[in-house]
Amino acid sequence: xxxxxxILGSGLGGTIVANGLARRMPAELRAGDVTITVLGATPKHxxxxxxxxxxxxxxxxxxxxxxERTILDRRINFQVDxxxxxxVDNNRVxxxxxxxxxxxxxxxxxxxxxxxxxxxxLKEGAHQFYDLEGARKLRDALQAFNGGKxxxxxxxxxxCPVAPVEMTLMLDEHLRSRGLTDKFEITYTYxxxxxxxxxxxxxxxxxxxxxxxxxxxxxxxxASVDPEQKTITSEEGDTLPYDLLITIPxxxxxxxxxxxxxxKMGWVPTNPKTLKREGSDNVFVIGDTTSIPISKAxxxxxFEADTVIENITLLVQEGRWSRDYDGKVFCFIETGMNSGTxxxxxxxxxxxxxxxxxxxHWFKLAYNRMYWLSACGLL
Amino acid sequence: xxxxxxxxxxxxxxxGPMMELIAALKQSEIGDExxxxxxxxxxxxxxxxxxxxxxxxxxxxxEHADHWAIVVKKMK
Ligand SMILES: Cc1cc2nc3c(=O)[nH]c(=O)nc-3n(C[C@H](O)[C@H](O)[C@H](O)COP(=O)(O)OP(=O)(O)OC[C@H]3O[C@@H](n4cnc5c(N)ncnc54)[C@H](O)[C@@H]3O)c2cc1C
Numbered sequence: 001x002x003x004x005x006x007i008l009g010s011g012l013g014g015t016i017v018a019n020g021l022a023r024r025m026p027a028e029l030r031a032g033d034v035t036i037t038v039l040g041a042t043p044k045h046x047x048x049x050x051x052x053x054x055x056x057x058x059x060x061x062x063x064x065x066x067x068e069r070t071i072l073d074r075r076i077n078f079q080v081d082x083x084x085x086x087x088v089d090n091n092r093v094x095x096x097x098x099x100x101x102x103x104x105x106x107x108x109x110x111x112x113x114x115x116x117x118x119x120x121x122l123k124e125g126a127h128q129f130y131d132l133e134g135a136r137k138l139r140d141a142l143q144a145f146n147g148g149k150x151x152x153x154x155x156x157x158x159x160c161p162v163a164p165v166e167m168t169l170m171l172d173e174h175l176r177s178r179g180l181t182d183k184f185e186i187t188y189t190y191x192x193x194x195x196x197x198x199x200x201x202x203x204x205x206x207x208x209x210x211x212x213x214x215x216x217x218x219x220x221x222x223a224s225v226d227p228e229q230k231t232i233t234s235e236e237g238d239t240l241p242y243d244l245l246i247t248i249p250x251x252x253x254x255x256x257x258x259x260x261x262x263x264k265m266g267w268v269p270t271n272p273k274t275l276k277r278e279g280s281d282n283v284f285v286i287g288d289t290t291s292i293p294i295s296k297a298x299x300x301x302x303f304e305a306d307t308v309i310e311n312i313t314l315l316v317q318e319g320r321w322s323r324d325y326d327g328k329v330f331c332f333i334e335t336g337m338n339s340g341t342x343x344x345x346x347x348x349x350x351x352x353x354x355x356x357x358x359x360x361h362w363f364k365l366a367y368n369r370m371y372w373l374s375a376c377g378l379l
Numbered sequence: 380x381x382x383x384x385x386x387x388x389x390x391x392x393x394x395g396p397m398m399e400l401i402a403a404l405k406q407s408e409i410g411d412e413x414x415x416x417x418x419x420x421x422x423x424x425x426x427x428x429x430x431x432x433x434x435x436x437x438x439x440x441x442e443h444a445d446h447w448a449i450v451v452k453k454m455k
Contacts, residue, residue, distance in 0.1 A: 118405070156394065156398045156401045156402050156405075157394065157398065157402040161393055161394060191397075191398060191401050192395070192397045192398060192401070192422075192425065192429075193397075193421070193425045193429070194421075197392075197393045197394040197395045197397075197398050198392060198393045198395075199392070199421075219429060219432070221401060221433070235433045235434075236429075236432055236433055237432075250402075250405065264406045265405070265406045267406075293386060293387070293388045293391045293394070293395075293396075293399045294391055294393065294394075295393045295394065327391075329393065345392045345393070347390055347391075348390070350392055351392050351393070
């Protein structure tokens with residue numbers, strides 16, 4: 001029997017790993033020395049960064065989705081059978097269907113999920129745009145909005161660290177372009193003492209927010225929301241009134257991680273360099289679900305996937321290790337409807353600021369289109 | 380029994396030591412302790428001030444050659 005590689009999750013990380021492994025091991029796949037199986041929760045793959053444009057009516061919903069089967073290399077066995085139990089001691093995973101999948105190497109890429117219910121009143125009182133249903137509802141709410149107080153509320157931990165800043169700036173521009181200047185007031189809240197965890201982004205955001213008269217409230221960790229009174233209160237003791245509340249809810253990892261006892265809140269303890277699950281030698285973890293203290297972002301999942309592809313390939317082919325992950329993260333940032341910037345860093349290099357330009361905005365739009373190529377393993 | 384977990388957030392730039400602490404406190408029980416290692420001076424200043432403000436307890440805050448080690452106990 002050949003080497004069985006099992007990948008959990010058919011989101012960004014899982015798809016890149018599966019395609020990358022298939023492309024590097026054509027001979028082994030042909031000979032049956034290697035098999036690659038992906039377990040997904042849905043037949044469709046969603047381009048999550050596109051959700052940012054949905055509330056403003058700037059994305060067609062159809063553009064956000066592709067059939068996962070058409071993105072995956074045809075030599076990969078793709079099953080829509082979400083993992084229900086992961087048994088790392090016995091190298092096997094049980095799917096929701098009851099089917100058992102045994103593996104020699106496991107890659108966990110089950111991402112993160114929204115947990116608004118962990119804060120009283122948040123689910124009932126707030127809009128969000130981190131899934132399609134939420135983004136649609138926010139689109140309707142924005143259409144009906146004719147003025148008043150908006151609170152953009154950020155909670156930790158959350159994926160795509162820059163989306164809340166992007167949302168705030170795009171929202172301001174959107175409402176102004178609808179002729180509502182002077183009729184609305186945006187307050188942006190953030191858990192720590194600056195506007196963004198990335199220092200250059202935080203510094204850059206201050207004059208941008210001032211210029212647009214966007215108010216800010218730092219050290220704001222949401223304790224509760226009162227949907228009747230329309231107020232949001234922080235652990236620090238501040239209360240803000242709102243007419244429209246947009247939240248980035250706190251996240252957790254996938255339920256199956258907690259159910260399998262692999263990590264509190266669904267975050268899997270992971271070695272930051274080898275990307276192996278702590279305590280396992282044949283279980284790799286990538287993307288949002290790792291416990292590594294770096295950004296939960298598509299680019300993180302992508303760079304981690306590249307490392308895992310090289311390591312599993314070399315382990316299968318030559319029995320040796322290729323290279324460690326260097327902590328690289330890269331983010332494009334939309335700074336309005338027509339300008340953008342970017343930032344990158346790794347375990348050794350701190351992020352440096354770069355002034356926003358229209359050029360970078362076009363790069364990001366181009367990147368939005370190129371996403372499918374990178375998921376296919378072609379970029 | 381109270382637990383202590385350590386987050387090594389040295390040389391991590393995003394989300395950074397304080398966001399990691401906040402997330403870790405969310406997943407802890409009352410009485411648990413979280414130790415954060417931080418090489419960022421800003422968070423070494425902010426963490427104790429914030430901890431007191433929200434009503435948790437700073438168990439210890441030590442300065443080492445290239446980082447700070449701060450232990451926070453979840454109180455509520
Ligand atoms: C609005 C928004 C904007 C964003 N913008 C950016 C951006 O500009 N740049 C950037 O880098 N990142 C961005 N991101 C973040 C990025 O999308 C994620 O960080 C990235 O998708 C993480 O990849 P992943 O593979 O870990 O998880 P995902 O891509 O979320 O995939 C996880 C998959 O696992 C599946 N799954 C869950 N449980 C199970 C199970 N039990 N069995 C099998 N499968 C399971 C899920 O259905 C999902 O398909 C954005 C996210 C949002 C929401």
